[in-house]
């Protein structure tokens with residue numbers, strides 16, 4: 001069965017409306033509501049006094065409509081009494097300001113008091129409903145780390161940071177040596193002297209910054225795992241466990257694959273456009289988020305918040321055009337979303353999210369958006385097995401949070417953006433309508449034919465070894481600039497000519513480097529098949545000298561025209577490409593086409609803005625077709641209206 005429904009907040013409305021609302025929700029074709037994730041105060045109005053009667057009632061009524069429930073543990077927003085009685089639970093920003101009560105997610109992950117009280121409400125709630133057949137899943141907290149909540153610089157965090165460092169380095173001498181604290185005379189006599197990276201004059205030690213990022217990750221993930229263990233201990237056997245991943249996951253300070261390893265499945269909150277944005281993020285950026293979420297546990301996932309109306313807290317964003325949000329739902333289903341809940345049943349008239357519009361707005365009219373959701377639910381139910389079918393990919397894009405955090409602490413080019421650099425290499429493959437996995441770099445590579453490794457500056461011998469083996473056995477590896485620059489302590493390596501541990505694979509060395517901007521575009525000259533494909537490079541450039549590699553592009557500007565910008569090396573039975581900077585689209589398209597052709601990976605041609613995703617279930621083929629544009633398009637002789645989506649049987 002496919003679970004379809006909405007996020008429902010019955011506590012926002014007069015109780016008498018519940019029957020009407022649930023009838024409206026049922027009328028969508030829904031079979032599930034997600035409730036409860038911000039309602040701690042309703043369940044524990046005073047410390048230690050628990051009362052679940054409100055939700056007992058809600059669940060009774062939901063059951064009468066023959067629907068199921070996902071229940072969120074309410075720890076993302078705590079009651080005012082809690083902050084009042086235990087102010088130490090409030091997190092602190094980098095300037096030492098305690099976050100005040102109000103808003104949400106303003107707790108410190110390292111507060112023992114918060115962990116105790118959050119653990120207790122979680123336990124009481126789950127114990128209360130362990131036998132409730134209608135609750136088929138628990139959601140832990142809500143969007144860990146979102147809206148900057150994964151950073152806290154308070155004294156509790158600092159003390160635990162010291163313990164974390166002591167456990168890792170054992171002796172302070174070891175830490176001093178590894179971090180190079182001799183520089184600027186920062187040698188520590190004791191772990192207790194180590195600062196947290198609050199603002200200082202110029203910048204902190206890079207090793208400290210990376211360890212702080214790792215420590216933030218441990219803080220978020222140990223909290224998540226502690227709460228999940230409580231749910232697992234007390235829940236009913238029929239109840240599964242998830243947590244919802246928010247957008248902007250590469251900008252967060254915790255390792256997501258580690259975070260969700262204790263979950264039965266991943267849930268994602270899909271908002272292709274949000275407050276203040278004039279237009280949605282590009283289709284490939286949305287697609288990449290789905291591939292990332294599928295990659296977290298290497299299985300299909302849920303969407304528990306799918307956007308339907310315009311969103312924003314104080315500033316509202318773009319209004320999805322008729323059928324556009326519906327089309328994003330089909331895109332999600334195509335990429336492996338197996339169950340979907342829309343955010344949210346009805347926009348609230350009061351509170352901070354007055355402008356987060358839902359399936360229904362405050363006018364309470366069941367209008368265009370209601371009908372769109374209804375049509376999705378009606379149609380998609382006949383594809384249960386397709387939605388559950390496994391997706392396998394020949395192409396993988398690798399990422400690693402240590403690497404992302406290292407870039408964040410030293411962006412090196414003022415226009416460097418990790419998301420953009422990952423998308424730069426993802427996009428040309430996406431355009432060919434193939435399956436792409438976006439996965440952590442420590443995953444096995446054997447099942448792939450092509451491995452794309454964007455800007456992997458922390459690249460150790462272990463990963464280099466696996467890439468070497470992959471290429472030797474016939475795979476294609478695509479690396480981009482700054483690969484192999486740093487070690488696990490975020491330091492450079494004496495005597496390592498770049499690209500360090502992958503120099504033999506790349507068959508070229510980096511002699512000099514230059515940080516460029518996006519407006520500083522350098523023209524390249526192509527060779528061989530690339531002679532007629534114009535190319536520019538921006539953001540960054542590595543100046544390469546080919547050793548065994550072929551030069552695909554070289555620089556043309558004075559002083560540097562002897563240097564290569566893009567190379568290709570044969571290695572074992574495979575090939576290794578090195579993209580020495582922010583290469584523009586045409587050249588990358590050609591590289592992707594060649595690589596896909598070499599490996600005989602099936603591609604699907606489609607017009608610009610038309611995305612096609614192939615699924616196979618029980619030997620039957622299905623093509624999910626999404627028109628991301630406001631123009632009429634055609635695909636396989638089928639007309640696609642603006643923003644139309646279809647499932648075709650080729």
Ligand code: GAL
Nearest residue numbers: 142143246269305311312356
């Ligand atoms: C999500 C969040 C929801 C709601 C929504 C508004 O990030 O999980 O609780 O705030 O955004 O668009």
